[in-house]
Amino acid sequence: MGEKFDVIVIGAGPGGYVAAIKAAKAGLHTAIVENRRVGGTCLNRGCIPAKAMIHASSLYREMQESERFGVTASDVQFDYGKIVAYKQETTDKLCQGIDQLLKANGVTFLSGKGTLEKGKAVRVVTEEGESCYEAENVILAAGSKPLVLPIPGLDLPGVLTSDELFRLEEMPESLVIIGGGVISVEFASVYSNLGCKVTIVEAMPRLIPNMDKEISQNLKMILKKRGVDIHTSAAVQRVEQEGDQYTCVFVEKEKEVRASAQYVLCAVGRCPNTDGLFGEGVEPEMERGRVVVDEEYRTSIEGVYAIGDLIRGMQLAHLASAQGVYVADKIAGKEPSVDVHTVPGCVYTDPEIASVGITEDEAKEQGLSVKVGKFIMSANGKSLITKEERGFIKVIAEADTDVILGAQMMCARATDMIGEFVTAVVNRLTVQQVAKGMRAHPTYNEGVVEALEDIEGNAVHIMPKKKR
Structure with missing residues (x-):
């Protein structure tokens, strides 16, 4: 058995790294385990890269429309490769900042795949081997992964998740997006701004259905004005490959409709990333794939907490960070310094x-x-x-x-x-x-x-x- 810690955090996303730093600042001997880069989905495959691309694409659209302000810009072009590089540069700087913060606050970084074992032990596996550590408290913050629905054809090579869309090195000419939530409308904004033909297919009666009805209505009108084809109350049946195109087949108003594009993006949400998180015989209470916690984020295993996308609730980076602060404060015997119940929701469209x-x-x-x-x-x-x-x-x-x-x-x-x-x-x-x-x-x-x-x-x- 390796070194013993007061707190071990599994996952270095916005919930995990914030919890680790807060615990360390409170004087607790703290370690964090991560098998990829720090920052989690938000920083590497979600919030930050998406908002960087939104900024770049919005700037391009604004330059095209600059004549309405009396400014004429001719031959306005974009370089998709440079947009991707700018996105990556932004992510890299923030990741480096988190690395420095963890080090400066005395948090021990354990690189590898973290697994919770019996007795609040944490096994860390790397290509070179494995090590095991003990902790008085363990915080599970392993985050989420894209949800893929059991729809025929979603395993075709041209059907992408948001992770895979970020890795494209060339600009898509056309894109069908399955889902009409936040991820969908933000990507629709990015690619329609850049001239991509975008189609949204949403099962619910309106876009971003968890938002105010008037917001949904206005957003639909604005996106349609910008050339986005929107289908709501549409049930996807399958995806088919037709040459170099992929066709999304759905039912709308009792009629079968077909929408074809170079790629299909599955943007129907995310699910907890519990793969390999629990060792043999370690079984916290679960519900529909999520870890069950009480009002103080305690799992059914004493001394083990879970936060962020692993548990029930909104999957938002700032909520995970707030939960991380809350748990670190409780472990340190402090009164929680943040309200975790009042959660702002944001969509970075224009x-x-x-x-x-x-x-x-x-x-x-x-x-x-x-x-x-x-x-x-x-x-x-x-x-x-x-x-x-x-x-x-x-x-x-x-x-x-x-x-x-x-x-x-x-x-x-x-x-x-x-x-x-x-x-x-x-x-x-x-x-x-x-x-x-x-x-x-x-x-x-x-x-x-x-x-x-x-x-x-x-x-x-x-x-x-x-x-x-």
């Missing part, structure tokens, strides 16, 4: 989408009496300057107390501005408390005050409703 708390429809379903304030961003000065697409900010507040319960935003910089509403919801701030702070002009953030003031009918830049 315009951006962000939400937190409950929607208006959810409030109705729960029988809550609420007030709703809304501001259309076409009346916002900064939005007019930058000629933004249709967008809005909506705020949901408790009718009796004016406590803010949720917010939905579809506008420029929404993913940055949602933090203000996260703070409001976590601290149960009222509409009046959040509106009291002065916002600079001209900014997109001015729309926040307008939406808040609309709850009481006092917004300056919203036309008063006509009295009947």
